[in-house]
Amino acid sequence: xxxxxxxxxxxxxxxxxxxxxxxxxxxxxxxxxDGGIATLQPWWEIGEWPNHSGLTNKAAAELLLTAGVxxxxxxxxxxxxxxxxxxEELLSGAIALxxxxxxKARAAEGRIELGWCYFWHGLFDLARLSLCSSLTALxxxxxxxxxxxxxxxxxxxxxxxxxxxxxxxxTEASPxxxxxxxxxxxxxxxxxxxxxxxxGVAEANESHYGDSLKHYQxxxxxxxxxxxxxxxxxxxxxLGYLLLTLHRxxxxxxxxxxxxxxxxxxxxxxxxxxxxxxxxxLLIARGEYYLAESSIQGAVETLEDxxxxxxxxxxxxxxxxxxxxxxxRQEAKPILERARRVAERCGDREGA
Numbered sequence: 001x002x003x004x005x006x007x008x009x010x011x012x013x014x015x016x017x018x019x020x021x022x023x024x025x026x027x028x029x030x031x032x033x034d035g036g037i038a039t040l041q042p043w044w045e046i047g048e049w050p051n052h053s054g055l056t057n058k059a060a061a062e063l064l065l066t067a068g069v070x071x072x073x074x075x076x077x078x079x080x081x082x083x084x085x086x087x088e089e090l091l092s093g094a095i096a097l098x099x100x101x102x103x104k105a106r107a108a109e110g111r112i113e114l115g116w117c118y119f120w121h122g123l124f125d126l127a128r129l130s131l132c133s134s135l136t137a138l139x140x141x142x143x144x145x146x147x148x149x150x151x152x153x154x155x156x157x158x159x160x161x162x163x164x165x166x167x168x169x170x171t172e173a174s175p176x177x178x179x180x181x182x183x184x185x186x187x188x189x190x191x192x193x194x195x196x197x198x199x200g201v202a203e204a205n206e207s208h209y210g211d212s213l214k215h216y217q218x219x220x221x222x223x224x225x226x227x228x229x230x231x232x233x234x235x236x237x238x239l240g241y242l243l244l245t246l247h248r249x250x251x252x253x254x255x256x257x258x259x260x261x262x263x264x265x266x267x268x269x270x271x272x273x274x275x276x277x278x279x280x281x282l283l284i285a286r287g288e289y290y291l292a293e294s295s296i297q298g299a300v301e302t303l304e305d306x307x308x309x310x311x312x313x314x315x316x317x318x319x320x321x322x323x324x325x326x327x328x329r330q331e332a333k334p335i336l337e338r339a340r341r342v343a344e345r346c347g348d349r350e351g352a
Contacts, residue, residue, distance in 0.1 A: 014059040017043060017052075021066040028069065029183045031230035031266075033077070036070050046074055047086060061097035064090050065110055072117045076308070077268040084117050091117065105142055108134040112149050119156050122309030124347030127156045147176045147184050151191055158191070159310050161350020163199045170195065183231075186222035189215045190235055197242045212242055230271075233262035237275045244282050252282055270311070273302035277315045284322060292322045313343040313351055 011019065020043075024036040037046060044050040044067045052060035068090030075084045091114040098107035115130030131153040138146050150173035158166040170192050177188045193215030200208030216239045223231040236259035243252035256279050263272040276299035283292035296319045303312040316339035323332035343352035 013054065014056050017055060017059040017063050021062040024066050024070065028073065029181070029228070030226060031228040033070065033073050036066075037074075040067060040070070046071060050090075057097050057101055061094050061101070061103075061106065064094035064097065065106070065113070068094055068110075069113050072113065072120070076120045077266070077270055084121050088114060088117050104137050105145065108137040108142075108149075109145055111137075112145065112152060115156075116152055119152070119159070119310075120308060122313075122342075122346035124156055124160045124310075128153065128160075131156065143176045144180055144184065147173050147180055147188070150176070151184070151187050154191055154195065158195050158198065159351075160347050163195055163202060166191075166195045167199065182222040182226040183228065186219045186226065186228070186231055186235075189219035189222065190231070190238065193219060193242075194238050197238070197245065201245060209242065209246060213239075216242065229262055230266060230268070233259045233266075233268075234271065236262070237271070237278055240275075241278050241281070244278070244285060247285070249282060249286060256282065269302050270308055273299040273315065274311060276302075277311075277318055280318050280322060284318075284325060289322060289325045293319075293326065296322055309342050309346050310348060313339050313346060313348060316342065317351070 020039050024039040027033075027035040027039065040050075040063070043052065043063055050060075050063050050067050052063055055063070068087050071090055072084060072087035075087055091110050095107050095110035095114065098104075098110060111130045111134035115127045115134065118124075118127035118130060131149055135146065135149045135153070138149065140146075150169050154166040154169040154173070157163075157169065170188065173188060177185055193212045196208045196212040196215065200206060200212065216235055219235045220232065220239070223229075223235060236255045240252045240255035240259065243249075243255065256275055260272060260275045260279070263275060276295045280292045280296035280299065283289070283295060296315060299315045300312070300319055303315055316335055320332040320336035320339060323329070323335065340352045343349075
């Protein structure tokens with residue numbers, strides 16, 4: 001849909017809002033978060049409540065939903081006032097309006113996004129509840145939202161240590177994804193690859209690694225075709241970790257360096273910290289413990305106040321491991337104990 005939003009005389013205020021929300025969502029699909037924010041600037045700025053005075057409930061709900069999604073993405077990539085709380089409030093407002101209008105599908109979409117905020121906050125049980133509620137409300141024909149809901153629920157189960165449950169959800173999503181857009185296909189292949197990789201590690205079953213590698217290659221293809229360099233970088237980081245697991249260290253390093261460079265370009269401190277954590281694991285495998293200590297220290301410092309508890313627990317575990325390898329076990333013990341507490345708070349009992 002191509003609309004010239006500058007022809008304001010031909011559009012009412014409500015129509016302008018709805019068109020701009022659609023354009024903003026298209027920008028999100030290619031990873032242009034700043035472009036999405038700029039599109040909504042006449043009515044909303046990060047950290048503020050949108051100006052929806054005089055708008056219909058439909059236009060106001062679309063504005064709240066789109067602003068909530070953007071707010072959550074910004075909070076999960078860089079420091080923002082209030083963290084994920086503003087996103088949760090915006091999405092809750094959108095859900096209330098959609099329910100008031102009887103639009104069950106859009107309300108379910110709002111719950112999917114709200115569940116995703118809960119996940120990033122480390123509130124796995126709340127995330128699961130919100131995502132399951134949204135899936136229950138969707139019909140079999142609403143394949144796009146069902147695909148997204150199933151993939152995100154699989155991510156939650158994956159991080160909670162329920163790898164076989166995650167695989168089951170992805171298997172259910174597989175036939176739905178085939179006809180969807182590149183962004184959904186890419187997300188599906190990325191999560192399937194990562195779950196298979198971690199299942200291979202957990203069960204010491206190397207047969208999963210080949211399939212994982214194929215899914216990563218498919219994910220890269222979809223995101224590069226779409227032009228979404230943010231998710232390309234995420235795939236590069238995860239692919240680097242798989243190659244590290246396979247002891248293909250030089251290949252792993254090349255993928256990790258590309259991921260790090262891309263995240264630095266976006267100013268995405270959180271994702272860059274994830275790469276630093278993976279780099280630290282690579283350095284541990286190479287026996288370069290002092291370099292690993294420097295890498296993981298930076299990652300932990302970045303994640304400390306971001307509200308990303310699931311990621312912080314992983315980074316603290318790696319930091320504790322580095323200190324153990326350096327023979328500094330008295331320093332490692334409280335860090336590993338903290339990692340356990342953070343993982344338990346998230347609901348990641350396996351990680352704890």
